[in-house]
Amino acid sequence: MYKLEDISMNYNITDYQAKYIANLLTRRLPANDLNKLTASLQDAQVDLTPHQVEAALFAFKSPLSNGAILADEVGLGKTIEAGIILSQHWSEHKRRLLVICPANLRKQWSSELLDKFYLPSVIMESKSFSLAVEEGCFNPFDTENIVICSLQFAKTKAAYIKRTNWDLVIIDEAHRLRNVYKPQNKTANAIKAAIASKKKILMTATPLQNSILELYGLVSIIDDYVFGDLKSFKSQFGHNLTEAEFHELRRRLQPVCKRTLRRQVLEYIKYTKRIAIVEEFYPTENEQRLYDMVTEYLSKPQLYALPNSQRQLMTLILRKLLASSTYAIYGTFCSLINRLQEILAQADSLYSLENEVIAEYEEDNDQWVDREETEIEETEELHPDDIEGIKKEIEELKQFRDLAEKIKKNSKAEHLFVALDKGFEQLKNLGAAQKALIFTESKRTQEFLYELLEKRGFKGKVVRFNGTNADKESTAIYNDWLTVHKGTSKVTGSPTADRRAALVDYFRNEATIMIATEAAAEGINLQFCSLIVNYDMPWNPQRIEQRIGRCHRYGQKFDVVVINFLNKGNAADKRVYQLLDEKFQLFNGVFGASDEVLGSIGNGVDFEKRIAQIYNECRTTEEIEKAFDTLQAELQEQISEKMIKARSALLENFDESVKEKLRDNLAQSKKNLSLFEKNLWLLVQHAFKDKAVFNQTDYSFEIESGQYAGEKFTLAKDAVNVENLQPFRMGHPLAKEIITACKSYEIESGLVEFHYTETEGKMKLLDELIGSEGYMQVEKITIDSFEQEDHLVIACLKQDGSLVYPDIAERMLSLPAEKLGTEVIENNIQEVLHEKISEMQNEIVADSAERNSKFFDEEMDKLDNWADDMKLGLEKEISDLDQEIRLRKSEAKKIIRLDEKVSAQRAIKELEKKRIEKRQYLYEAQDEIDEKKDMLLDKIEKMLKQKVSWENLFTIKWKLK
Numbered sequence: 001m002y003k004l005e006d007i008s009m010n011y012n013i014t015d016y017q018a019k020y021i022a023n024l025l026t027r028r029l030p031a032n033d034l035n036k037l038t039a040s041l042q043d044a045q046v047d048l049t050p051h052q053v054e055a056a057l058f059a060f061k062s063p064l065s066n067g068a069i070l071a072d073e074v075g076l077g078k079t080i081e082a083g084i085i086l087s088q089h090w091s092e093h094k095r096r097l098l099v100i101c102p103a104n105l106r107k108q109w110s111s112e113l114l115d116k117f118y119l120p121s122v123i124m125e126s127k128s129f130s131l132a133v134e135e136g137c138f139n140p141f142d143t144e145n146i147v148i149c150s151l152q153f154a155k156t157k158a159a160y161i162k163r164t165n166w167d168l169v170i171i172d173e174a175h176r177l178r179n180v181y182k183p184q185n186k187t188a189n190a191i192k193a194a195i196a197s198k199k200k201i202l203m204t205a206t207p208l209q210n211s212i213l214e215l216y217g218l219v220s221i222i223d224d225y226v227f228g229d230l231k232s233f234k235s236q237f238g239h240n241l242t243e244a245e246f247h248e249l250r251r252r253l254q255p256v257c258k259r260t261l262r263r264q265v266l267e268y269i270k271y272t273k274r275i276a277i278v279e280e281f282y283p284t285e286n287e288q289r290l291y292d293m294v295t296e297y298l299s300k301p302q303l304y305a306l307p308n309s310q311r312q313l314m315t316l317i318l319r320k321l322l323a324s325s326t327y328a329i330y331g332t333f334c335s336l337i338n339r340l341q342e343i344l345a346q347a348d349s350l351y352s353l354e355n356e357v358i359a360e361y362e363e364d365n366d367q368w369v370d371r372e373e374t375e376i377e378e379t380e381e382l383h384p385d386d387i388e389g390i391k392k393e394i395e396e397l398k399q400f401r402d403l404a405e406k407i408k409k410n411s412k413a414e415h416l417f418v419a420l421d422k423g424f425e426q427l428k429n430l431g432a433a434q435k436a437l438i439f440t441e442s443k444r445t446q447e448f449l450y451e452l453l454e455k456r457g458f459k460g461k462v463v464r465f466n467g468t469n470a471d472k473e474s475t476a477i478y479n480d481w482l483t484v485h486k487g488t489s490k491v492t493g494s495p496t497a498d499r500r501a502a503l504v505d506y507f508r509n510e511a512t513i514m515i516a517t518e519a520a521a522e523g524i525n526l527q528f529c530s531l532i533v534n535y536d537m538p539w540n541p542q543r544i545e546q547r548i549g550r551c552h553r554y555g556q557k558f559d560v561v562v563i564n565f566l567n568k569g570n571a572a573d574k575r576v577y578q579l580l581d582e583k584f585q586l587f588n589g590v591f592g593a594s595d596e597v598l599g600s601i602g603n604g605v606d607f608e609k610r611i612a613q614i615y616n617e618c619r620t621t622e623e624i625e626k627a628f629d630t631l632q633a634e635l636q637e638q639i640s641e642k643m644i645k646a647r648s649a650l651l652e653n654f655d656e657s658v659k660e661k662l663r664d665n666l667a668q669s670k671k672n673l674s675l676f677e678k679n680l681w682l683l684v685q686h687a688f689k690d691k692a693v694f695n696q697t698d699y700s701f702e703i704e705s706g707q708y709a710g711e712k713f714t715l716a717k718d719a720v721n722v723e724n725l726q727p728f729r730m731g732h733p734l735a736k737e738i739i740t741a742c743k744s745y746e747i748e749s750g751l752v753e754f755h756y757t758e759t760e761g762k763m764k765l766l767d768e769l770i771g772s773e774g775y776m777q778v779e780k781i782t783i784d785s786f787e788q789e790d791h792l793v794i795a796c797l798k799q800d801g802s803l804v805y806p807d808i809a810e811r812m813l814s815l816p817a818e819k820l821g822t823e824v825i826e827n828n829i830q831e832v833l834h835e836k837i838s839e840m841q842n843e844i845v846a847d848s849a850e851r852n853s854k855f856f857d858e859e860m861d862k863l864d865n866w867a868d869d870m871k872l873g874l875e876k877e878i879s880d881l882d883q884e885i886r887l888r889k890s891e892a893k894k895i896i897r898l899d900e901k902v903s904a905q906r907a908i909k910e911l912e913k914k915r916i917e918k919r920q921y922l923y924e925a926q927d928e929i930d931e932k933k934d935m936l937l938d939k940i941e942k943m944l945k946q947k948v949s950w951e952n953l954f955t956i957k958w959k960l961k
Contacts, residue, residue, distance in 0.1 A: 011685075011755075011758075011759075011816035012685070012686065012689060012816055012817070012818065013682055013685075013686050013816065013817055014752055014817050014818065014819045015686075015742075015745050015747050015819070016747060016750070016752060016778075016813075016819070016954045016956055017682070017686075017813050017814075017817060018682075018683060018686045018687075018742040018745065019742055019743060019745045019747065019953055019954060020778055020792065020813050020953060020954075021679045021682060021683050021742070021813075022683060022738075022739045022740075022742035022743045023743055023780055023790075023792060023953060024679060024792055025039065025676065025679055025680065025683070025730065025739060026039075026739060026743070027780075027789075027790035027791070027792060028092060028787075028788050028789050028790045029789060029790075030787065030789050030848070030851060031060040031061060031062060031063050031787060036057070036060060036088065037053060037056055037057065037060075037084060037088055038673055038676045039088075039091050039676070039730045040056075040084050040087035040088040040091060040117075041053070041084065041673055043087055043091070043117060043118060043729045043730050043731045044080075044083065044084065044087060044116055044117050045115065045116045045117070045118075045727065049077065049080075049265070049268050049269060050265075050268055051072065051076065051260045051264075051265050051268070052076075052077055052080050052081045052084065053084070054258075054260075055070050055072065055078075055081040055258050055260070056081050056084040056085050056088070058070075058258045059081075059085050059201055059258075060085070060088070061255075062255075062855045062858060062859075063786040063787040063855060064786060064855050064856075064858070064859045065199075065223075065255075065256075066199055066200070066222055066223040067199050067200040067201055067202070067222045067223070067256075068201055068202075068222065068256055068257070068258060069174070069201075069202045069203075069204070069207060069218055069219070069222060069256060069257040069258070070082070070201060070202070070203050070258055071203075071204055071205065071206075071207045071257055071258065071259040072205065072258075072259060072260045072261075073205055073259075073260065073261045073262050074205040074545070074549055074553075076260060076262060076265065076269075076554060077554050078172075078203045078205070079108075079109070079112050079172075079203075080112075080116065081203075082099075082170050082172075082201060082203060083112060083113060083116055083117045083119070084117075085168070085170075085201060086099075086113065086117065086119060086146060086168070086170070087117045087119060087731075089167055089168050090119055090146075090731070091730065091731065094167035094168070095144055095146075095167065096142075096164060096165055096166045096167045096168075097146040097147070097166070097167060097168050097169075097170075098141070098146075098147045098148075098149070098161070098164070098166050098168070098169045098170070098195075099121070099146060099147070099148045099149075099169075099170045099172065100149060100150070100151055100154045100169065100170070100171045100172070100191065101148065101149075101150065101151070101171070101172035101173060102150065102151060102172070102173050102176070103150035103151075103152065103153075103496075104500075104519065105172060105173070106123045106125075106148050106149070106150060106494065106497050107123070107492065107494070107496075107497030107498070107500050107501050108524060108525065109121070109148050109172070110123055110148055110492050110497065111490075111501060113146060114490070118727075118729065118731050118732075119146055119731075120144075120145045120146065121145050121146040121147070121148050121492075122143060122145040122146070122147055122148070122492070122493070123148050123149070123492045123493065123494040123497055124140065124141065124147050124148065124149040124153065124157075125149070125150070125153060125494055125496075126153070128140070128493060128494070129153075129157065139160050139163060139164060140160070141157070141160050141161060141163075141164045142164055151171075151176060151177075151187060151191065152187065154190075154191050154194070155186070155187040155190040155191060158190045158191065158193065158194040159194075161191075161194040161195065162193070162194040162195075166195065166198040166199075167198075167199070168198070168199050168200070168201065169195045169198050169199070169200040169201075170200070170201045170202075170203065171191070171200065171201070171202050171203065171221075172203045173203070173204060174202035174203055174204040174207075174218060174221070175204040175205075175206050175207060175214070175218070176188075177191060177192070177202075177217070177218070177221060178207075178214035178217050178218055179214065179217060180192050180217040180218075180220065180221055181213055181216055181217040181220065181230050182217075188217070188221075191221075192220070192221050195221075196224075200221065200222060202218055202221060202222060204218070207257065207259070212237055212238065212249075213230075213233070213234070213238065215253070216230065216233045216237075219253070219256055219257070222256055223256065223862075225862055225863060225866040226252060226255075226256055226862060226865075226866070227252065227865075227866070227869055228866055228868075228869025228870040228872065228873055229869075229870060229873060231873045231876075231877075232869040232870060232872050232873030232876070233869070235872065235873055235876045236248075236249075236869070236872065237249050252865065255858065255862075269554060271554075271556075272530075272552065272556050272557070272558055272559045272560060273559045273560070273588075274548065274552055274559070274560050274561075274562055274587055274588055275426065275559050275560070275561045275562065275588070276562050276563075276564065276581070276587035276588050277419070277422055277423065277426070277561060277562070277563045277564070278563075278564055278566050278577075279415050279416075279418065279419040279422070279563055279564065279565050279566070280566050280568050281411050281412055281414075281415040281565065281566070281567060281568065282411065282567070282568050282569045283411050283412075283567060283569050283570075284407070284409075284411050286403060286406065286407050287326065287407060287410070287411060288569060289403065290322070290326065290329075290400065290403050290404060290407070291322060291570075293399070293400060293403070294318065294322055294329075294400060295615075297396060297400070298315050298318060298319070298616065299616065302389070303393065304340060304343070304386070304389060304390045304393050305336045305339070305340055305393060305397070312609070312612070315612070315616060316608075316612045318332065319612070319615055320441050320442070320536065321441075321442050321444075321445075323536065323567070323573075324440060324441055324442040324444075324445040324535075324536045325410050325412070325413065325442065325444070325445040325448050325449075326404040326405075326407040326410055327404075327410070327444055327445060327447075327448035328442040328444035328445040328448070329400075329404055330401060330404035330405055330444075331444045332444075333397050333398075333400050333401035333404060334401060336397050337394055337397045337398060337401065340390050340393060340394050340397070341394060343390060344387065344390055344391070410448075412535070412565055412567070413448070413449065413452060415565065416438075416449070416452075416533070416535065417456065419533060419563045419565070420436060420513075420533070422563070423436060423531045423533065423561050423563050424436070424531070426531075426561045427530060427531055427558075427561065430530070430558045430559055430561075431558065432530045432531075432557075432558035432559075433528060433529070433530070434512060435507070435511075435512055435513070435514075435528065435529040435530075435531065436512065436513045436514075436529070436531040436532075436533055437513075437514050437516060437520075437526060437529050437531065437532050437533065437550065437551060438513060438514070438515045438516065438533040438535050439516055439517075439518075439520070439521070439532070439533065439534055439535060439536065439547050440515065440516075440517060440535045440536045441517065441518065441536040441538065442517070442536065443466055443467075443517060445535070445536065446464055446466060446515050446516075446517055447464075449515050449535070450462055450464055450515055453513060453515075458512060458513055461510075461511050461512040461513060462511060462512070462513045462514075462515065463477065463503055463506050463507050463510075463511040463513070463514050463515075464503075464514075464515050464516075465500075465503050465504075465507075465514055465515070465516040465517070465519060465520045465524075466516070466517040466519050466520075467517065467519040469499045469500065469503060474499065474503060477502050477503060477506045478498065478499045478502045478503075480502075481498070481501070481502035481505060481506070482498070482502075500524065504524055504526070507526070507529070508526075508528050514526075514529075518538075518543065520547075520550065521543060521546045521547045521550065524550060525550065525553065525555075526550045526551050527551060527553060527555045527556045527557070529550075529551050530551055530552075530556065530558040530559065530560045530561060531551075531560070531561045531563070532547060532548055532550075532551055532552075532560065532561070532562050532563070533563045534547065534562070534563065534564045534565065535565060536565075537564060537565065537576070537577070537580070538608075539576060539607070539608045539611040539612070540607065540608045541580060541584045541586060541607065544580060544584075544586050545586060548560065548562060548586065548587075562587050564577065564587065571621045571624045571625070572611075572614060572615055572618070572624050572628075575624065575625070575628040576611060579628070579631075579632065579635070583632065583635055610631055611631075614627040614628065614631070677715050678814070679814070680715065680728070680730070680735070681699065681715060682814070683738055683739070683742060684701065684713075684728065684735075684738060685701075686742075687738045687741070687742070688701065688703060691703060691704055691705050691706060692704060698714055698716050698725075699714055699715040699716045700712055700713060700714035700715075700716070700725055701713055701714075701728075708734055711726065712725050712726065713725065713726050713727070713728035713732075713734070714726070714727065714728060715727075715728050747954055748822055749822065749823050749824065749825050749954070749955045749956060749957070750819050750820075750821060750822050750823050750956055750957070751819070751820045751821050751822070751823040751956070751957045751958075751959070752817050752818070752819055752820070752956045752957070752958050752959070753817060753818055753820055753958070753959045753960075753961060754812050754815040754816070754817045754958060754959065754960045754961070755815060755816045755817060755818075755961060756769075756770060756812075756815055756960050756961065757770065757961060758816060759815055759816065765805065765808050766808060766811060766812070766960070769798075769804070769808070769960045770960055770961065771960070771961065772798055772799065772959075772960055773798070773799045773957065773958065773959050773960075774796060774797050774798040774799050774804060774957070774958055775796070775797050775799075775825060775829050775833060775955070775956070775957055775958070776794065776795070776796045776797075776809055776812075776833075776955070776956050776957075776958055777794070777795045777796075777830075777833040777834070777836075777837060777952070777954075777955040777956075778792060778793070778794050778813075778952075778953040778954055778955075779792075779793050779837050779841075779950050779951065779952050779953060780792055780793075780950065780951045780953055781793055781841050781844060781948065781949075781950045782948070782949045782950070782951075783844070783845065783848050783946060783947070783948055784946070784947040784948075784949075785848065785849075785852055785945070785946045785947070786852050786855060789848065791844050792953075793806075793837050793840045793841060793844070794806045794809040794810060794813075795833045795834075795836035795837045795840070796808070796809035796812075797829070797832060797833065797836075801832070803836070806840070812958065812960065820959075823956070823957045825955050825957065830955065833955065841948070841950065845946065845948055848946070849946065863933050863937075867930070867933055871922070871926060874918070874921065874922045875922065877918055878915060878918050878919060878922065881911060881914060881915040881918060882915065884911060885908060885911050885912060885915065888904065888907060888908045888911065889908060891904070892904040892905060892908065
């Protein structure tokens with residue numbers, strides 16, 4: 001990061017300079033100008049990283065673009081990239097902004113926008129939406145805050161979203177909409193239709209998981225004109241791609257998709273390592289006996305306790321609960337027994353039992369079973385054999401329950417304390433905070449561990465985190481948090497989101513241990529913790545990576561210790577761990593599993609199902625080993641280096657030239673930001689020269705009188721929150737007041753003396769001007785075309801009429817100066833200055849037109865490709881018919897019987913008729929395509945009309961001493 005020492009200064013400037021600087025700080029810049037984001041970067045409480053600036057610029061690349069897919073690998077700060085983009089829109093007063101994300105990420109988004117970018121947001125959910133409607137708001141989405149809502153809520157309120165004139169829509173975890181090309185995917189299609197005409201940013205670390213069609217789906221959400229329809233896309237890219245087709249697809253994706261990997265930015269971001277510790281244990285005799293009994297039970301062809309529609313999922317859950325703790329499985333046995341007894345007594349539905357068991361296991365199970373397609377099993381009259389079978393099953397379950405209750409000490413739980421000692425010792429060596437995040441897959445195990453830890457050395461130092469967070473202790477933490485933050489923007493009004501925030505704050509500030517279910521595996525940032533304990537190990541590698549990613553991510557200062565429990569008495573458990581550790585490389589090194597590897601296995605559920613199948617079907621060690629060998633061989637192909645490179649090559653563009661560009665952009669961004677803050681510092685000194693005390697050491701100032709009397713501000717980001725210092729940034733109301741006041745100065749021409757010899761940092765061309773006099777005129781030129789842009793133009797002359805270069809004049813305007821009096825500028829001087837201004841204006845307008853011409857060409861190329869795609873799809877259908885007709889004619893000649901010949905010819909005639917219809921449709925479709933193309937051209941043409949206006953800021957006579 002640049003150093004604030006670079007902006008060191010403490011001197012007075014004139015009203016002329018203040019007006020110039022205020023306009024300079026707020027000018028609107030073209031989409032591809034690196035300076036465009038400087039104000040947003042100054043506003044943000046984030047470190048500057050080049051790939052994030054590059055990604056934000058990519059999103060602004062063309063004013064004709066409908067958006068972009070930002071697909072950086074996990075942990076590279078896609079949220080920060082989105083925050084920069086939102087901040088820029090906000091600063092340009094484009095404030096109809098919508099963020100659509102998974103429900104459990106809403107609070108994180110709200111906090112990140114407020115903490116890092118000072119942007120206000122509102123979490124929109126059913127309760128707040130209905131309340132706003134009751135209070136007379138026609139459309140609650142129409143607000144001056146950034147709106148954050150869940151994917152499901154966006155689907156439900158799609159009609160309201162469609163009616164809102166959004167400046168930008170951001171969709172986080174956008175891969176959840178990747179199947180939008182399938183008509184039956186209702187959520188994705190509803191959201192796509194609602195935001196079709198709006199500019200949008202899609203954010204996903206895994207844009208390509210199972211099929212190339214997923215990329216087509218995501219790109220179609222951004223812009224339906226990048227590719228033709230699904231049929232034409234399949235015909236071009238839906239098969240094994242040739243090298244030419246591969247490069248064509250890559251070319252088409254590059255303008256709309258931006259991806260960076262962690263290994264590519266090591267030059268700029270220092271990642272900490274993962275350190276793995278395996279805590280091995282052997283089950284006790286009774287624990288092993290219970291495991292064997294339940295395994296045998298689950299292998300039976302018919303189980304009355306498990307509905308057939310959910311048998312696979314519920315078997316998995318029971319296995320996971322069994323491996324988690326006898327405390328967890330005991331409660332489930334009780335539920336199973338109670339429900340079977342109710343069936344006997346009342347012929348109750350099995351479905352309520354199913355929901356209760358699934359609810360115990362906190363994981364996203366929607367991918368295991370399609371809830372919309374699952375039919376609720378209706379209870380039929382029980383056959384006497386069924387009644388007898390249920391009674392036997394109840395007795396069997398009672399045996400399991402009694403044995404589970406008998407086991408008072410869990411071998412695995414006893415080893416937790418050994419593991420924590422090892423982990424805390426490692427943290428001590430690293431110098432990290434003594435905090436541990438323990439993951440379990442069961443809410444009952446969470447309760448069991450909470451009570452155990454409270455009794456054995458961690459009383460008052462343990463906090464729970466799960467899907468509801470409704471226990472007594474968590475509620476007390478939440479209420480205390482509400483009291484502390486009452487009336488502040490930290491309280492969003494969403495109880496679910498605020499409870500999560502309260503528990504995270506408590507873990508950060510008070511607790512030593514957080515015991516979490518899968519509810520914490522996504523959507524919370526815990527960089528202050530660097531010890532993760534996988535008490536229960538998921539079989540889905542993506543879930544493990546999500547867990548570790550809560551702590552091992554951008555901003556983590558210490559190596560992260562990952563402790564995994566391994567049952568040495570279970571051959572399948574050992575092979576699962578081997579796969580996760582060696583094939584997916586989840587636990588060691590700098591990065592863990594790459595997104596290419598995780599993406600290659602789809603959503604991880606199929607992998608998880610394969611593991612579950614092995615547990616269910618294999619009994620002997622030999623059977624288990626053989627099954628895992630087969631699975632490992634299949635994985636080898638899926639995550640082979642060749643396959644991963646092919647996947648990533650479609651989306652990456654990170655060669656040496658790109659790295660060099662990033663280096664240059666980083667250096668230039670730092671320089672721009674330093675200059676920007678120098679100007680902001682000058683402006684605030686000018687505005688408060690008699691009303692504030694300025695401290696050059698930490699770039700702070702304390703206001704002594706007026707509305708902000710007693711308040712202290714600083715430009716130094718690392719000094720914020722120290723001694724009540726507030727960040728002084730462009731978005732702060734005080735900065736806005738100062739800038740507005742300075743821009744509105746009405747000042748007549750005057751004589752200004754610039755004091756160059758008193759300042760540091762010499763410039764040869766200024767040295768030559770010492771003792772000289774001359775004239776200067778500054779105008780603001782505004783161009784309104786594809787976008788609005790402002791340019792400050794300076795014409796500067798010496799007394800003898802010779803020209804002073806504009807960059808020298810810019811430097812003069814940053815020098816300490818004083819106004820010596822008013823000055824009447826003669827008409828002939830004004831004419832010469834105006835002529836110079838006009839020359840520069842013509843150059844600026846020509847540059848703008850040339851830039852817009854490039855944007856236009858890019859858009860035309862896209863439309864031409866789209867039109868060709870659409871025609872190609874139709875021509876492919878006709879070609880297929882031609883081929884079929886030829887084949888049928890050839891076969892008809894071989895037929896001997898006349899009646900069969902006639903029948904064959906009639907079939908051929910029907911195909912020919914169909915071909916004629918297709919050809920006719922092709923001509924009509926070509927006309928329709930050309931018509932759509934013309935409509936788009938008309939739309940662009942209207943945007944092309946350039947409007948140029950200008951405003952004279954001031955004209956002065958100057959002296960340089």
